[in-house]
Amino acid sequence: MITYVGKPVNRVDGVAKVTGKAKYAAEYKVPDLVHGWVISSEIAKGTITRIQTDEALQLPGVIQVFTHENRPDLAWFDLSYKDQDAPPGSPFRPLRDAEIKFSGQPIALVVAETLELARYAASLIRVEYEVENHETEFEAHLSRARDPKLGLASLLKPPPPKPRGNFDEAFAAAPVQVSGEYVHSAEHHNPMEMFASTVVYEKNDKLTIYDKTQGAQNSQLYVSQVFGLSFKDVRVISSYIGGAFGSGLRPQYQLFLAVLAARELRRSVRVSLTRQQMFTFGHRPVTIQDIKLGASEDGTITAIRHDAFAETSRFEDYTEIVVNWSGMLYPIPNSKLTYKLVPLDVFTPLDMRAPGGVTGVPALECAIDELAFKLGIDPVELRLKNYTDRDMDADLPYSSKxxxxxFRQGAERFGWANRNPQPRSTRRGHTLIGWGMATGIWDATQGPARAEAVLTVNGKLRVSSATADIGTGTYTIMTQIAADTLGMPIADVLFKLGDSDMPLAPIEGGSWTAATVGSAVKVACEELGKKLFKMARKMKNSPFARANLDDVLFADAHIRLKSDPSVAVSLREIVDQNGGHAVSETSTSTPNFLKLRKYARSAHSAAFVEVEVDEDFGTVRVTRAVTAVAGGRILNPKTARSQILGGMVWGISKALEEESVLDHQFGRFMNHSLAEYHVPVNADIQNLDVIFVDETDTIVNPLGVKGLGEIGIVAMPAAIANAVFHATGKRIRNLPITLDKLL
Amino acid sequence: MTNFSYFRPGDLNSAIGDLITHEGAKFIAGGTNLLDLMKENVERPARLVDINQLSFNSIEETEGGGLRLGALMTNADTAYHENVQNRYPLLSHAILAGASAQLRNMATNGGNLFQRTRCYYFYDLATPCNKREPGSGCGAIRGFNRIHAILGTSDQKPETACIATHPSDMCVALAALDAVVRVTGLAGERTIPFADFHRLPGDEPWRDNTINPGELVTAIDLPAKGFPQYYAYIKLRDRASYAFALVSVAVALEIENNRITDARIALGGVAHKPWRKPDAEAMLIGQAVSVADFQSVAEALTEGAKGYGHNTFKIELAKRAIVRALQQAAKLEPTP
Incomplete structure (x- = not known):
């Protein structure tokens, strides 16, 4: 019997994507479509005193300009504007009033018969402001740092744990101490595909919306609540997504504007953002972290203090888990962890790949490297010496770790044993060569989800759930799981997603989709199998008349007796006898919380990196990197490897290149283009290697998977920074490590 | 983007005539920079005169033993041209250090000279920029100026302040090679030495070059001397490819019997034009290669350099790049 889970199955959506058949939100052809162009605020704080739209409106073909002055009455309460990923606070409402809260705020939507006309008309609109002083400089306002407001989001993002032991005493008594301040800049997600919504105005005022989102039902919820519509009148479709990295976890403002225009004009409307506008909403927040570590001379870490300060907006308290990781990675008896926010005149930050994890863990892992150097202990040795099988914060054992x-396999593949511990010990001409390593960790979580499994009249299996595939391989792994559960050839299985009409699934993020939706797909297929078996038993002369479900297996599109597989009924035969109807089953999968609460659950990784640094110019190149991942069961080694590679590339980007720079004169991100917001090009990426170590986990979820979306990035930035230290003897605690910092 | 009319003339005279008779008209060749700027509303030409039909798309020998690079030759075809590669390898290297393969396939030699600065503020209509909007001020000077100029800036008067750089790689090599720009206008043809083609911001930062309205670049002449033996082009940037230079250095040397007999050094990414300083270059003449004091040359070349905060690192980086490029050109260092 052929099985698919665990095999390097090609992406089932690959051909559609490379041949252009896969359609993205802005690509749907709709009759009588009109186009919206967003006008963005030029100031960071103040009030619009005048918007002159006459000149634009006089152009033939310009239909309307929507501003705060003509916005219709919409939902009154903040609650209506809260999406599934909304942090505590008061969500931004586009065109609500004349107040400007951040630079780039959408202040008008020009709607015209063509995109070009809308864009031109937008250039004719004059806006006058009363400017107020803005505060965007994070470091200048640290004194305003305060505890985050708690809310529903705190369930998934718990605040720092209570102090353990006595940090102050333990640190003071520690013979070896390190301390440092770690900073990283703001970053914007910048997926290839710009945010876009195509709103189709249907009969009876119903809306079908093609939206770029990581949760079709999240967008549906938002639109329904804000515009006072019933769910059945709002259908959101998001079949393909050209990257998102977390930016699609919240509905973006183009969705609001497109729906508003469509409803007011009773016409189909498309709104697509520009690359510059991709810098006008959520981003990874600037964060400053202070870490102090105390250890005994043998390398036992006895004390940690980790204080983080992060930026948020004036209207919402976006939080991440930044400081909680030390207790999960190291058995440190005395710890004191704090996390505070500084509200600024910017848009609310937003989850970006490994939110908090790739902020806090790299700082911690650099500090551990500093400690290893000070102790004269190999960095891997120090981590092994302080290894734990328990999460100290939760005081629970790991379900698997x-x-x-x-460490062992990564070090071996990399050749770590040959490392000369002395910084600046390896050079070739002007090139200094350094090796560094770091640990990564990310939560292995599962949520509830539903899926439908249908055996069609043609004997094919069609499975669906309203989740998303942002390029991670969701389509493929769900198809594999469904095929294996019902013993179907993969060519006869079709998995569909990204439609709010489909069974309920949560927003796609946090590395939880494989576990969450995968479990739902498995259960739905199992339930369908039970139903088919019952039907098979009732068939005339059924060979299963006296058999139980336990006595049969599903293989080669047949139900077969385990004791004699030649005794079989094909699934096609079963559906043929269903009066011309398909057989379907919809099921819910919920995590086994009673079992799960007894364990800590995480994916882990170790990254080993070689860098070359020109000692005169400070240019850093990552010439080699190995990441070894313990991520539970690997459903598809091919898509899994791509996930980790993508994470590693972004790790290089974060460590060396990526940075959204605010000009505080204008309170505005200035390098808002892909020419000046640097991400790696092919020439930056050299030899990357991925290892999946065997990890069996019977607790984490029925599939034994941990999710791989984030774990690939977490360890890389610190491994690179540590390699740069090893190469140059310079400890750069401020990411990205651009050449000027090494001169 | 605003509406514009479009005209594709078949010969030089009608191209120039059309441009002069239409207010707000601009020439377009490869369009790799102009179209971007139009989409951002930075450039708002009323008319585009497309010169791609004109016949300036060849590379020919000149009477003086040099090469004439047609203005409409693409950067890619120029960089990979046998005579350029063999006789002017510095130019070939510089071109290939710029942009991406796709852009070099579209961009022309003439167009490369007219690239506008990549200053963030020049591109962003929400901020002031004297180059884009004369008299509005300079956002960069007290703002985010990592990529900005350290030499020859204009920073005394707010209404003319400008610390923009010229972004080209090709032009840095052309400056080092003492190329000559051939232009044709209503008054006929004239030549402009490369050093005089681009200008410093001075009191008119909105003017990038010294060409007159209605003049069209038809070719770039390379002198016979191509420095094929001793040359180097170093480009330092924030990633390995497809980024503008923070600092670039073109060096061309002539060495006889271990003595330097001619030396050219041009810097990119540091000023409003490719930066040369003949008296600094003269310090090298007659020096023995093995003992030449490259550090002093670097100091002299960057004399008067001024940082504005984010870009202050460029002063030291430029010196180091000059020394390394001289060492590479003199073959004291391997070229990577």
Whole structure:
């Protein structure tokens, strides 16, 4: 019997994507479509005193300009504007009033018969402001740092744990101490595909919306609540997404504007953002972290203090888990962890790949490297010496943790044993060569979800759930799971997603989709199998008349007796006898919380990196990197490897290149183009290697998977920074490590 | 983007005539920079005169033993041209250090000279920029100026302040090679030495070059001397490819019997034009290669350099790049 889970199955959506058949939100052809162009605020704080739209409106073909002055009455309460990923606070409402809260705020939507006309008309609109002083400089306003407001989001993002032991005493008594301040800049997600919504105005005022989102039902919820519509009148479709990295976890403002225009004009409307406008909403927040570590001379870490300060907007308290990781990675008896926010005149930050994890863990892992150097202990040795099988914060054992094996296999593949511990010990001409490593960790979570499995009249299996595939391989792994559960050839299985009409699924993020939706797909297919078996038993002369479900297996599109597989009924035969109807089953999968609460659950990784640094110019190149991952069961080694590679590339980007720079004169991100917001090009990426270590986990979820979306990035920035230290003897605690910092 | 009319003339005279008779008209060749600027509303030409039909798309020998690079030759075809590669390898290297393969396939030699600065503020209509909007001020000077100029800036008067750089790689090599720009206008043809083609911001930062309205670049002449033996082009940037230079250095040397007999050094990414300083270059003449004091040359070349905060690192980086490029050109260092 052929099985697919665990095999490097090609992407089932690959051909559609490379041949252009896969359609993205802005690509749907709709009759009588009109186009919206967003006008963005030029100031960061103040009030619009005048918007002159006459000149634009006089152009033939310009239909309307929507501003705060003509916005219709919409939902009154903040609650209506809260999407599934909304942090505590008061969500931004586009065109609500004349107040400007951040630079780039959408202040008008020009709607015209063509995109070009809308864009031109937008250039004719004059806006006058009463400017107020803005505060965007994070470091200048640290004194305003305060505790985050708690809300529903705190369930998934718990605040720092209570102090353990006595940090102050333990640190003071520690013979070896390190301390440092770690900073990283703001970053914007910048997926290839710009945010866009095509709103189709249907009969009876119904809306079909093609939206770029990581949760079709999240967009549906938002639109329904804000515009006072019933769910059945709002259908959101998001079949393909050209990257998102978390930016699609919240509905973006183009969705609001497109729906508003469509409803007011009773016409189909498309609104697509520009690359510059991709810098006008959520981003990874600037964060400053202070870390102090105390250890005994043998390398036992006895004390940690980790204080983080992060930026948020004036209207919402976006939080991440930044400081909680030390207790999960190291058995440090005395710890004191704090996390505070500084509200600024910017848009609310937003989850970006490994939110908080790739902020806090790199700082911690650089500090550990500093400690290893000070102690004269190999960095891997120090981590093994302080290894734990328990999460100290939760005081629970890990459901599985093969991090030790990650260290061993990663080090072996990399050749770590040959490392000369002395910084600046390896050079070739002007090139200094350094090796560094770091640990990564990310939560392995599962949520509830539903899926439908249908055996069609043609004997094909069609499975669906309203989740998303942002390029991660969701389509493919769900198809594999469904095929294996019902013993179907993969060519006869079609998995569909990204439609709010489909069974309920949560927003796609946090590395939880494989576990969450995968479990739902498995259960739905199992339930369908039970139903088919019952039907098979009732068939005339059924060979299963006296058999139980336990006595049969599903293979080769047949139900077969385990004791004699030649005794079989094909699934096609079963559906043929269903009066011309398909057979379907919809099921819910919920995590086994009673079981899960007894365990800590995480994916782990170890990254080993070689850098070359020109000692005169400070240019850094990552010439080699190995990441070993303990991520539970690997459903598809091919898409899994791509996930980790993508994470590693972004790790290089974060460590060396990526940075959204605010000009505080204008309170505005200035390098808002892909020419000046640097991400790696092919020439930056050299030899990357991925290892999946064997990890069996019977607790984490029925599939034994941990999710791979974030774990690939978490360890890389610190491994690179540590390699740069090893190469140059310079400890750069401020990411990205651009050449000027090494001169 | 605003509406514009479009005209594709078949010969030089009608191209120039059309441009002069239409207010707000601009020439377009490869369009790799102009179209971007139009989309951002930075450039708002009323008319585009497309010169791609004109016949300036060849590379020919000149009477003086040099090469004439047609203005409409693409950067890619120029960089990979046998005579350029063999006789002017510095130019070939510089071109290939710029942009991406796709852009070099579209961009022309003439167009490369007219690239506008990549200053963030020049591109962003929400901020002041004297180059884009004369008299509005300079956002960069007290703002985010990582990529900005350290030499020859204009920073005394707010209404003319400008610390923009010229972004080209090709032009840095052309400056080092003492190329000559051939232009044709209503008054006929004239030549402009490369050093005089681009200008410093001075009191008119909105003017990038010294060409007159209605003049069209038809070719770039390379002198016979191509420095094929001793040359180097170093480009330092924020990633390995497809980024503008923070600092670039073109060096061309002539060495006889271990003595330097001619030296050219041009810097990119540091000023409003490719930066040369003949008296600094003269310090090298007659020096023995093995003992030449490259550090002093670097100091002299960057004399008067001024940082504005984010870009202050460029002063030291430029010196180091000059020394390394001289070492590479003199073959004291391997070229990577």
């Amino acid at each position: 093969e991090l030790r094996e990650c």
